[in-house]
Amino acid sequence: xxxxxxxxxxxxxxxxxxxxxxxxxxxxxxxxxxxxxxxxxxxxxxxxxxxxxxxxxxxxxxxxxxxxxxxxxxxxxxxxxxxxxxxxxxxxxxxxxxxxxxxxxxxxxxxxxxxxxxxxxxxxxxxxxxxxxxxxxxxxxxxxxxxxxxxxxxxxxxxxxxxxxxxxxxxxxxxxxxxxxxxxxxxxxxxxxxxxxxxxxxxxxxxxxxxxxxxxxxxxxxxxxxxxxxxxxxxxxxxxxxxxxxxxxxxxxxxxxxxxxxxxxxxxxxxxxxxxxxxxxxxxxxxxxxxxxxxxxxxxxxxxxxxxxxxxxxxxxxxxxxxxxxxxxxxxxxxxxxxxxxxxxxxxxxxxxxxxxxxx
Ligand code: ADP
Numbered sequence: 001x002x003x004x005x006x007x008x009x010x011x012x013x014x015x016x017x018x019x020x021x022x023x024x025x026x027x028x029x030x031x032x033x034x035x036x037x038x039x040x041x042x043x044x045x046x047x048x049x050x051x052x053x054x055x056x057x058x059x060x061x062x063x064x065x066x067x068x069x070x071x072x073x074x075x076x077x078x079x080x081x082x083x084x085x086x087x088x089x090x091x092x093x094x095x096x097x098x099x100x101x102x103x104x105x106x107x108x109x110x111x112x113x114x115x116x117x118x119x120x121x122x123x124x125x126x127x128x129x130x131x132x133x134x135x136x137x138x139x140x141x142x143x144x145x146x147x148x149x150x151x152x153x154x155x156x157x158x159x160x161x162x163x164x165x166x167x168x169x170x171x172x173x174x175x176x177x178x179x180x181x182x183x184x185x186x187x188x189x190x191x192x193x194x195x196x197x198x199x200x201x202x203x204x205x206x207x208x209x210x211x212x213x214x215x216x217x218x219x220x221x222x223x224x225x226x227x228x229x230x231x232x233x234x235x236x237x238x239x240x241x242x243x244x245x246x247x248x249x250x251x252x253x254x255x256x257x258x259x260x261x262x263x264x265x266x267x268x269x270x271x272x273x274x275x276x277x278x279x280x281x282x283x284x285x286x287x288x289x290x291x292x293x294x295x296x297x298x299x300x301x302x303x304x305x306x307x308x309x310x311x312x313x314x315x316x317x318x319x320x321x322x323x324x325x326x327x328x329x330x331x332x333x334x335x336x337x338x339x340x341x342x343x344x345x346x347x348x349x350x351x352x353x354x355x356x357x358x359x360x
Pocket of ligand 1 (some may be wrong): 315324326
């Protein structure tokens with residue numbers, strides 16, 4: 001392959017000597033044609049030279065090579081006395097051959113043009129994707145820097161409000177408490193958003209390194225459910241668990257996967273109405289572990305499935321507060337583990353989020 005590419009490059013770069021060689025080749029074939037007489041037909045041997053001029057030179061060169069080859073062939077064979085029967089046959093054969101050579105040359109030139117266009121398109125695409133990647137990197141770097149800078153002051157604001165609410169700076173009236181709690185909640189929301197943005201920019205920049213270990217997804221899910229036990233009972237949600245004790249180990253990053261399960265369970269609780277039901281089911285095979293988290297919430301219309309896992313994508317924004325980043329982060333984490341995550345749902349009939357993780 002390498003020598004072919006080099007030959008191609010040589011022809012592209014040294015067009016003059018290659019052209020001289022091509023011309024000499026045509027003359028050589030014409031001489032052979034003449035010398036061997038009518039017994040031996042050398043018509044096809046003109047084709048490489050016509051191909052050379054059609055491919056590496058402009059259209060007039062290809063056409064000239066075709067005409068020159070026909071003329072030389074015509075005179076070679078004519079002088080060789082091939083058409084002693086009737087000269088009209090010579091003109092007829094010459095025209096047919098010229099037609100064939102011209103068609104051959106044109107086809108090659110068209111192919112060459114298409115090939116060139118494709119090459120240019122490829123180069124442009126590569127350039128554009130490199131630019132896009134550069135902009136994405138800059139954007140990710142910007143988000144990461146800003147998020148970092150925001151995180152600490154936001155933490156200080158939240159803690160200061162907590163201190164005032166805890167009466168460390170004196171008595172707090174009912175009205176003041178309400179206002180301070182609103183401020184504290186907003187600071188907490190911002191801290192969550194900044195944290196999500198930081199994580200996402202880390203994942204997108206390929207800086208998130210997994211720290212995998214042998215872990216039991218059943219234990220992880222049970223631990224997450226313990227965190228949410230209070231909220232589940234407050235909303236009088238019925239929790240159905242199908243978590244077999246012998247689900248087995250998988251090779252994964254515990255902290256990252258906790259994040260995924262927390263996000264899915266949190267969403268299920270958030271979107272399930274009071275008195276609804278959440279079902280969590282784990283199954284395992286030799287190769288993978290599957291986790292399903294189903295709820296009896298409002299469900300998700302099918303047309304939103306594809307964009308649901310995109311950043312900042314929210315379907316029923318007015319109903320619940322959120323950032324629209326949780327599912328995007330979950331998808332990235334699952335894919336970093338070479339797993340898959342998807343949703344099954346119908347509007348009005350609840351949702352089921354499913355992910356599978358390979359064991360190793
Ligand atoms: P957030 O919940 O913070 O808005 P997510 O990325 O976790 O962000 O979810 C994106 C969107 O997916 C949500 O805004 C919501 O519209 C939809 N969604 C997620 N989970 C559920 C669910 N269990 N039931 C209905 N809609 C859901």
